[in-house]
Amino acid sequence: MTKIAIIGGGPAGVTAALFAAQNNENLIYIFDKGIILNTLLPTGGGRCNLAFAEYNFKELAKYYPRGEKFLYSIFSRFSTAQTVNFFEKIGIKTYTQDDLRIFPESNSSKEVKTTLLKEIEKNKNIKKIFENVIELKKENDIFKLKTNKNSYTFDKIVVSTGGRGTGQKLAQNLGHNIIKMKPSLSSLVTKEKDYTDLSGVSLKNLTATVFFKNKKVKTVSGDFLFTHKGISGPVVYKISSYCAYIDFDGVNPLLISFNLVNKDFETFDEEFLKKLKNNPQKEAANVLCDYLPKNLAFKLFETQKINPKTKAGQLTKTDRTKISKTVTDFMFHATAVTKGEEIVTAGGVDLKEIESKTLESKIIKGLYFCGEVLDIDGLTGGFNLQNCWSTGYIAGQALL
Template sequence: MKTYDVIIVGGGAAGFFAAINIAERNQNLSIAIIERGKEGLQKVKVSGGGRCNVTHAEFMPSELVQNYPRGEKELLGPFHQFMTGDTIAWFEDHGVELKTEEDGRMFPISDSSQTIIDCFLEQVKNHQIEVFYKHNLLQIASENGQWILQTNQDDFLCDKMMLTTGSNTKIWKLLQQLGHTISEPVPSLFTFDIKDDRIATIPGVVVKNVDVKVLNSDLSSEGPLLITHVGMSAPAILKLSAFGALELAKRNYQFDIEINFVKHSFEDCLNQLKALKQEWSKKTVSKFTHFDLPKRLWQNLVLASNISKDLRWADINKSQLETLAGQLTKAIFKVTGKSTFKEEFVTAGGVDLTEINFKTFESKRHKNLYFAGEILNIDAITGGFNFQNAWTGAYIAAKSISES
């Protein structure tokens, strides 16, 4: 049996970050990471399209928490201890400079996730933290104030244990056996499957800013919209999927959405169309786009309004104008399913938040058992927020472990 002061189960971002911070705070502790894969940090590797979206340039805790459909209330205190500015400083102190993009996402200036991976691996080596790959955790037991961990390759003994295994249903089942409550996992970030003639021929088209709402619900969002081969994606849709994760699961991902492509009211849009009818009377309606819409989308919405591709503005009747205004401001699309990001899969669900002490990220049910990352029922929209949750939880737990 291998014995350590601290064992971290899960060789992902939170696990490595926690191990390094424990070692930096208390050099007397022996630390090991147990990872089921043949190599760790795989989610870091693929995140942000291989660039690793480390965090988001939001520096107010009260604003930052609003990006977490689950965990908003619980993270407010932790973010006052460690948040975006601390993350930036930590990585800079360890040789990784970050940059901020226009939308607030932050990446290493190398634009490569390998930079983050190399940083972690170097620090683990420097602090003599042992990493055991290809070790699947099979059982957890507590005996005489210590933790016994059985894997497919070896048994381990430790005083303090931390779990950073993400959305791993097998680990959740082990925690249920220890008396923890698990909120049932459902997908949190996903795109909408939509079959509709208005978008079928224009995959790749991006609308800069739209309003989207799920009909017969309180769910709504805004932001960029991407038309894909199977439906719709980008922040407007992903935010809706995250905040509506539980509700949309109940609907079995069958629902209608209403999109305002131009962010004007129906009446305002109609008045602008009437003005265009006067000003552009001799021009073909479908030929020139308006409202800063992509040309191919404009043409499809015009055709969907029973306006032929050769019709001039002067020849549009009242009914056609009203229909076009409706397509622009209140277009209804039927969602028939979802598509998830296989590499960057995020779920709603995990260890019930009422069972965690968020001053230390320690279990309220078991002393010397800690958590960080998506193993908890915390998830966020895209943009670096899930990583920030991982850094914050890992740092606070590491601080508690190293000092207690």
């Protein structure tokens, strides 16, 4: 018998346990300080966006600001197709949305959780231990694990404690380097407070260009949302991910220019002028409503100190230009990420010290890692769970 401890019963740890359990000679203990798989419940707004329909593994890896190259060999063995198959086999049919995100047909993360738990129950060689692992050592080829309640010994260990667990600390104590951890996929707090009353207003598929200290960082696109503290939505999550290691603040903010109409200034200005001419008796702000939600269109006139009730035919060229500039170059100064609201953690166990074919530590034999505890994180769209299924599979296979 090989005694294996899986520290952390999130999606990564559970996947590793299920694959490792295929060998009846393995006796597996899943340790969790909370409730196994509860971290799945809020995913995808309760619908569990479990993967993304990119079936080319190199293309899929491009969605990971950290871990791209490391994931090549992992995804070449287990990526989108294998994930969909795996879930189908355990009784979860999936479907793909127009935006390529993959969900269970039930649209229920609870169903994903209970189905995975049932799979665990089917394996007599998996035990669940609800204890907090506080210490991990290796002495004479044996791992000694201490929890808040007991002490255990194991032959092999998988650390799968996620981005906010204590696995990084356990790894560090065993000699691993930890890449500084930073919040990622977060909303942003902005200097601009004029738009707080638009909180909840959203815009589809905007393009944003990000600058830091006068240098362009990245251009990204996606849906956008005003919040009471600033800005959010998939486009902002992308910005927070690509800028996770930029130290921006009130003194050196990120400068973000959104194009609200996806047209360049000249094209938009010409089009807007035509519309104003064709509707001379309409309120000018109402003409802008052809492009933007009403409350935002009126707010833009207010912030530019132009009376929104000005008749379209009477809007001066200067004022029209101001509006056209604002909608094609709508600026925010992001001063911080919104505290505690990040979806994932960038950073973690240094990939240089991990064997990508097995996910075994290059420093300590018999010690494996999977999931978000590693220095791997993706954009929104199912990529972070994909990382868990894939790395969970690789670690599980290595334990067979």
